[in-house]
Amino acid sequence: MDSAENSSDILVAGSGPVGLIAALSLARAGFAVTLVGPPPTTDDRRTTALMMPAIHFLDELGLIDPIREKTAPLRVMRIIDATKRLIRSPVVTFRASEIGEEAFGLNIPNSVFAAALAAAVLDEPAIVWRKTLVARWQLSGEHATAFLEDGAELEANLVIAADGRSSPARNAAGITIRTHSYEQAALVLTFSHGRSHGDISTEFHTETGPFTTVPLPGNRSSLVWVVTPDDAEKLSRLDDAALGVRVEEKMQSMLGRVTVEPGRQVYPLSAGLPARFAQNRVALVGEAAHVFPPIGAQGLNLGIRDIQQLVEVVIDHSADPGAQAALDLYNRRRRPDILARTGVVNLLNMSLLSDFLPAQMARSAGLSLLGALAPVRALFMREGLRPGSGFSGIWSGLREQIRR
Numbered sequence: 001m002d003s004a005e006n007s008s009d010i011l012v013a014g015s016g017p018v019g020l021i022a023a024l025s026l027a028r029a030g031f032a033v034t035l036v037g038p039p040p041t042t043d044d045r046r047t048t049a050l051m052m053p054a055i056h057f058l059d060e061l062g063l064i065d066p067i068r069e070k071t072a073p074l075r076v077m078r079i080i081d082a083t084k085r086l087i088r089s090p091v092v093t094f095r096a097s098e099i100g101e102e103a104f105g106l107n108i109p110n111s112v113f114a115a116a117l118a119a120a121v122l123d124e125p126a127i128v129w130r131k132t133l134v135a136r137w138q139l140s141g142e143h144a145t146a147f148l149e150d151g152a153e154l155e156a157n158l159v160i161a162a163d164g165r166s167s168p169a170r171n172a173a174g175i176t177i178r179t180h181s182y183e184q185a186a187l188v189l190t191f192s193h194g195r196s197h198g199d200i201s202t203e204f205h206t207e208t209g210p211f212t213t214v215p216l217p218g219n220r221s222s223l224v225w226v227v228t229p230d231d232a233e234k235l236s237r238l239d240d241a242a243l244g245v246r247v248e249e250k251m252q253s254m255l256g257r258v259t260v261e262p263g264r265q266v267y268p269l270s271a272g273l274p275a276r277f278a279q280n281r282v283a284l285v286g287e288a289a290h291v292f293p294p295i296g297a298q299g300l301n302l303g304i305r306d307i308q309q310l311v312e313v314v315i316d317h318s319a320d321p322g323a324q325a326a327l328d329l330y331n332r333r334r335r336p337d338i339l340a341r342t343g344v345v346n347l348l349n350m351s352l353l354s355d356f357l358p359a360q361m362a363r364s365a366g367l368s369l370l371g372a373l374a375p376v377r378a379l380f381m382r383e384g385l386r387p388g389s390g391f392s393g394i395w396s397g398l399r400e401q402i403r404r
């Protein structure tokens with residue numbers, strides 16, 4: 001295994017969105033990258049709401065212009081408490097214009113995004129894409145070796161584990177993970193509707209989880225409907241017409257007549273948080289580093305921030321990007337953001353499921369506060385877009401007032 005082409009500084013394991021974006025970002029930063037993972041599936045019915053900071057980053061990689069017309073802007077996000085509980089909160093509406101933005105982000109069909117990412121990776125001469133799986137890892141202090149299913153052996157200084165929630169690379173690195181399976185599953189589908197969505201995404205909070213509509217171009221929206229695994233199974237067995245009636249009822253005909261498009265999928269929900277985000281020449285990104293339920297469109301946004309910070313660390317440690325000092329720095333930098341997002345999303349999800357009155361009161365009080373106080377809402381919106389910017393937004397607002 002001593003041929004130069006079987007050895008590279010950086011090996012990205014996993015070809016989901018995070019692996020493909022990581023490989024592209026590192027290649028554009030001047031590194032030679034080996035990517036290992038199968039071609040992405042074209043049958044992913046989900047859409048992904050990506051916030052503006054992630055969109056700007058992808059735009060710089062040339063990934064947004066070719067797909068822009070298949071995406072829809074998210075100008076307003078609304079939370080409706082649709083629980084039948086004793087304590088309920090008022091509707092909370094977040095408008096991007098309130099914080100001087102045209103839109104919070106764009107909603108992108110996953111199949112469109114995956115095809116665009118794969119095309120860009122194939123076009124990038126600094127990436128060698130081996131369309132197979134890693135069968136086994138051997139990690140030493142000096143380097144990492146990947147034994148591929150096609151029989152090849154690859155050596156690298158740094159392994160970027162973008163190999164998903166059960167991440168074999170994470171396990172090989174000896175990083176333990178705390179996991180939790182929720183009694184919830186997300187039914188995902190696309191529907192057209194009689195009335196315009198007005199670029200509004202609506203998250204109905206119910207006792208089984210959120211029911212979220214997200215705009216697509218024209219009078220179409222995607223739906224993520226979180227219910228018990230049994231109910232998800234039953235709903236997914238309905239024909240399109242019967243399912244359309246259920247969806248319309250749930251939204252109280254808010255978007256007019258609903259027509260469900262053929263094809264739906266069910267995703268079981270779980271949470272996972274590793275003890276560290278890098279160790280033994282392996283750095284975790286995307287769902288290898290954090291798994292939580294789809295509330296508030298956070299997962300891939302967080303994965304893109306993993307990549308941005310990892311690229312910075314790799315540039316600063318280009319002599320040996322997998323050295324312990326580089327891994328320690330990445331671990332320290334990612335910890336606060338990942339812990340905060342994972343904590344908030346899981347807490348919100350559990351407060352929805354909980355019959356415990358104080359938990360419902362806390363959730364309701366939090367949402368009421370958001371609904372009533374514009375500065376708190378602005379803080380929340382800025383934090384949702386970019387961690388830390390909410391507080392700096394308050395600070396610059398205060399400075400502005402003092403100056404006046």
Ligand SMILES: Cc1cc2nc3c(=O)[nH]c(=O)nc-3n(C[C@H](O)[C@H](O)[C@H](O)COP(=O)(O)OP(=O)(O)OC[C@H]3O[C@@H](n4cnc5c(N)ncnc54)[C@H](O)[C@@H]3O)c2cc1C
Pocket residue numbers: 013014015016017018019036037038040046047048049050132133134135162163164165168186188224267285286287288294297298299300301302303
């Ligand atoms: C219903 C739903 C809706 C969502 N909506 C949003 C949203 O609106 N906004 C948002 O930001 N996030 C959203 N998310 C989260 C988002 O989908 C995930 O964060 C994202 O898909 C994670 O991508 P990934 O590349 O890390 O993992 P994956 O997509 O799971 O990719 C992992 C890859 O690793 C490969 N792999 C596995 N084992 C190996 C191996 N041994 N060797 C090589 N490759 C391997 C797999 O084949 C796969 O290609 C949603 C999630 C769900 C479930």
